[in-house]
Each structure stands twice: as C-alpha cells, then as structure tokens.
Amino acid sequence: MTKHIGILTAGGDSPGLNAAIRGAGKAAQGHYGMQMIGFLDGFRGLVDNRFTRLDGEFLSGILTRGGTILGTSRDKPHRMLFGGKTQDMTDVIVENYHANHLDALICIGGGGTQKNALKLMEKGLNIITLPKTIDNDVGLTDVTFGFDTALGIATDAIDRLHSTAHSHHRIIVVEIMGHRAGWLALGAGIAGGADVILLPEIPYDLEVVADAIRERSRSGKNFSIVAVAEGALPTDKASLVHEAEQRKLNAANKKEKKDAKEDLAQLNLEYANHTVLLSKQLEQMTGLESRVTILGHLQRGGTPSAADRLLATRLGTACADLIEQDHFGVMVAARGDDAVPVPLKEVAGNKKLVPTDHTWVTSAQRVGTCLGIR
Ligand code: F6P
Numbered sequence: 316m317t318k319h320i321g322i323l324t325a326g327g328d329s330p331g332l333n334a335a336i337r338g339a340g341k342a343a344q345g346h347y348g349m350q351m352i353g354f355l356d357g358f359r360g361l362v363d364n365r366f367t368r369l370d371g372e373f374l375s376g377i378l379t380r381g382g383t384i385l386g387t388s389r390d391k392p393h394r395m396l397f398g399g400k401t402q403d404m405t406d407v408i409v410e411n412y413h414a415n416h417l418d419a420l421i422c423i424g425g426g427g428t429q430k431n432a433l434k435l436m437e438k439g440l441n442i443i444t445l446p447k448t449i450d451n452d453v454g455l456t457d458v459t460f461g462f463d464t465a466l467g468i469a470t471d472a473i474d475r476l477h478s479t480a481h482s483h484h485r486i487i488v489v490e491i492m493g494h495r496a497g498w499l500a501l502g503a504g505i506a507g508g509a510d511v512i513l514l515p516e517i518p519y520d521l522e523v524v525a526d527a528i529r530e531r532s533r534s535g536k537n538f539s540i541v542a543v544a545e546g547a548l549p550t551d552k553a554s555l556v557h558e559a560e561q562r563k564l565n566a567a568n569k570k571e572k573k574d575a576k577e578d579l580a581q582l583n584l585e586y587a588n589h590t591v592l593l594s595k596q597l598e599q600m601t602g603l604e605s606r607v608t609i610l611g612h613l614q615r616g617g618t619p620s621a622a623d624r625l626l627a628t629r630l631g632t633a634c635a636d637l638i639e640q641d642h643f644g645v646m647v648a649a650r651g652d653d654a655v656p657v658p659l660k661e662v663a664g665n666k667k668l669v670p671t672d673h674t675w676v677t678s679a680q681r682v683g684t685c686l687g688i689r
Contacts, residue, residue: 318349318418320638322369324383325357325390325424325431329447329461330619331627332383335423338631339445340374347639352415357388357424358431362395362404364411378624381617391431409438419638423447425459426666429646433663441643444659445630449615452496454665455657456648460630463622465492465614466502472610473507473540480538486528486597486605488541490590492614497669499614500544504684505675510539511685513593515546516669517676518553519687521593525600527685537603543590547687552589556582630654 320343324332336353343349351369354360367373367385377384390396395404412420419441422432425448436442446453449465469491480487489509491500497514504512511527513519528539548556559582563575591607598605619627630647633654637647645656669676679686 318343318347318638319416320349320351320419320421321354321361321366321412321415321417322351322385322421323354323357323360323423324385324387324447325422325428326387327389327425327448328382328387328615329425329449329459330381330464330615330617331460331623332385332387332423332447333377333380334619334624334627335445335447335460335631336369336384337374337377338628339421339634340369340631342632342635343638344369344371347635349635349638353385356386357390358392358404358408359388359390359395360386361408361411361420362390362392362397364414366415378628379618381615381619389427391427393431393434405434405438408435409440412440417441419443419643421445421634421638425450426453426664429453429659429665430663432646433659436644436659441641442659443634443637443643443656444646444662445627445634446646446648446662447627449499450493450496451498452494452667453646453662454667455662456646457651458626458649460619460623460627461615462498462502463626464617464620465499466506467620468614468617469499469503469542469610470506472608472613473503473509473542476540476608477508480540480606484537484603486539486541486594486601486603488543488590488594488597488605488607490543490545490607490609490611492610493544493546495546496667497544497547500542500547501669501675501679504542505679505682507540507542509542509684511541511543511687512679513541513543513547513687514669515544515548517671517686517688518548518550520689521549521596521600521687523689524685524687525597528597528601528603532601532603539603541593541597543593545590548586548589552582552586 566572
C-alpha cells in the first residue's frame with residue numbers, strides 16, 4: 316500500500332527548511348515510493364486544506380534556497396484567528412488529515428511547533444517532527460537547522476562592525492536574535508570577538524559592562540563591540556520579569572493570572588527598545604560615542620550554510636526512514652552523526668537555554684569577554 320504523507324513548515328522561517336523538505340520528499344517518494352503533499356503557510360494551510368503535490372519538479376533546485384517553498388505562519392491549531400475570532404481548529408485539521416487519506420504528517424518547526432504537533436498527536440494523528448530554528452533552543456537535539464547559517468551571518472556582521480567601531484573610536488551595540496535563548500549571541504559574540512556579550516540567561520549589571528569598556532579605553536582600546544541578545548535583561552528588570560512569571564505560574568485564579576500576564580506585557584513593552592537604551596546608557600557612562608545595529612531578520616534570510624543543508628538533509632531523510640517503519644509521535648533529533656527519534660512528549664515545552672556553566676560561557680570568560688557580571 317502506498318503511504319500518503321503531508322508536510323508543513325511552521326513558526327518563523329529558518330535557513331535549511333527547503334533542504335529538509337527536499338530530503339524528506341526525495342527519500343519518501345524516490346526511495347520508498349510514498350506520495351507527499353505540502354500544506355501551505357503552516358497549520359493554517361491544513362485548516363484551509365490548501366496544499367500542493369510535492370512531485371519531483373517541486374523538489375528540484377530548492378536545496379540552496381532560503382525561506383520555505385511552502386510558506387509558513389505562527390498559527391496554532393488550538394488558538395487560530397478564523398472567521399474574525401480566535402477558535403480551536405484542531406477538529407478541522409483532523410478532518411482534513413483523514414480527507415486526504417494521510418498516513419503521517421511531518422511538522423517542521425521550533426519549540427512552538429513541537430507543542431502544537433504533540434496536541435495533534437494526542438488527537439490520534441501520526442505525527443513526526445523536525446527541529447528548525449535559528450535560536451537553537453529546542454531541547455533533546457544537539458542542534459537545530461538554521462542556527463549555523465544565522466551564526467555565520469551574525470559573526471560576519473560583528474567582523475564588519477569591528478573596523479568601523481575601531482575607526483571612529485566608538486562603542487557599537489549589536490542586537491542579535493534568539494528570543495529568550497542566548498545561543499546565537501554567545502556563539503557569534505565568541506566567533507566575532509565581541510568585547511561584551513549579554514545573554515538572557517545571565518542578567519547583566521550595567522556598571523560591570525561600563526567598567527569593562529572603560530578598562531579597555533584605559534589600555535588604549537578606545538572602541539568596543541557589545542553583542543546583546545534580544546532577550547537580555549539588566550538585573551533589576553530580570554527580577555521583575557521573574558517575579559511576574561512566577562505569579563503567572565502559581566496564580567490561584569483567573570484574575571491573578573490575568574494580572575500577572577498584563578504585568579509581563581507591560582514589562583515587555585517598557586523593554587522593547589532596550590538595545591537603544593543600553594547604547595545611550597553606555598555612552599553616558601563611558602564618554603565614548605555609541606551606535607546601535609539591530610541585525611533582525613537578516614539573520615534568517617538567504618542561502619543556508621553547507622552545515623545546515625547537510626543537517627536538514629540528514630534529518631529529513633531519517634524522517635522518511637522512520638515513517639517507513641511506522642515510527643510516529645517523535646521528533647527526529649541530531650545526536651552526533653546520528654539522527655534519533657525522541658518522544659514528542661519529552662520535547663514539547665523543553666526549551667534549551669544556555670546553561671550558565673556551559674563550555675561556551677567558560678571559553679568566553681577565559682578570553683576576557685565581559686558577560687556583564689563580576
Ligand atoms: O524564533 C526565531 C526568531 O527569529 C526569534 O529569534 C525572534 O525572537 C523571532 O523569531 C522573531 O519573530 P518574527 O519573525 O515573528 O518577528
């Protein structure tokens with residue numbers, strides 16, 4: 316019996332998505348004789364039943380392309396804006412899965428997608444996922460595809476900022492993506508030789524950062540590169556956020572939860588332009604001129620690196636192998652040179668943050684990088 320497979324990409328796009336679609340598609344169809352359709356724009360395409368047949372032609376010439384040929388969205392099956400209101404569309408997804416006679420659905424995404432995929436698995440669908448995100452924050456996999464490309468782009472940006480910071484004797488504060496995880500800022504900060512690296516996992520003391528820059532000036536280096544993760548917080552703000560998060564988690568009733576959520580939203584709002592604020596504060600505290608560079612979505616665009624193409628192809632083809640073996644309810648994780656299935660139940664909600672004693676943190680400290688703490 317020919318197996319029928321659906322595939323979709325969800326969440327923020329990430330270099331390597333097309334390589335993964337191609338890897339899974341070529342192995343499933345060319346090697347195993349399955350048939351594959353691709354749903355458009357993430358889970359929304361599954362709700363609308365919008366899909367394309369992923370025959371050979373579709374899969375050719377996409378290995379090197381950035382983005383995703385299927386389109387993506389941040390829509391969640393259980394909370395989707397539909398017909399003007401937010402609704403649980405899970406049952407429609409289940410109906411469409413069966414209407415298309417699917418034997419399995421491949422969901423390619425980051426942390427949010429793993430959680431959404433688990434919900435669909437719990438509705439009885441045969442789900443298998445692949446881990447992608449430039450943030451590298453999905454648990455139980457060594458790495459996610461997209462990270463290596465973004466790391467290269469952010470490192471290249473820091474390299475370029477060095478010469479202009481040096482020429483003008485300036486501080487340049489460069490904001491690096493990563494949501495609540497600091498892998499990208501830490502990796503690019505180390506590879507690019509940033510003088511200061513600030514991470515969400517290590518709340519920073521502004522005085523310590525200013526001291527490090529002043530110390531560099533005293534030793535004749537009157538320029539500095541500060542690599543700041545978009546989720547990094549100074550110690551005072553970090554404790555306010557932590558306190559509100561705890562209140563939300565331990566709320567005894569709906570009102571308490573709502574209040575905590577509103578406080579968190581307010582804190583996020585106040586802190587939306589923190590990189591600009593940090594730059595101004597450092598300018599005042601050090602007497603050096605400071606400029607801000609926000610790398611933003613540049614980090615997610617363009618051609619995937621060789622390492623990401625390789626990883627995405629390895630995981631994509633392993634995914635087809637697992638479908639052939641009827642092995643579902645898992646994410647295909649990278650472990651060394653292997654691709655191993657890990658239960659979705661263990662992956663969902665398992666966010667991989669930078670441990671404060673991680674070897675990358677130690678290495679940064681050993682080369683004299685300021686991490687915003689004494
Ligand atoms: O999860 C990937 C990511 O690029 C994060 O680093 C960032 O916080 C977020 O997506 C940005 O989301 P959007 O593209 O929806 O603005």
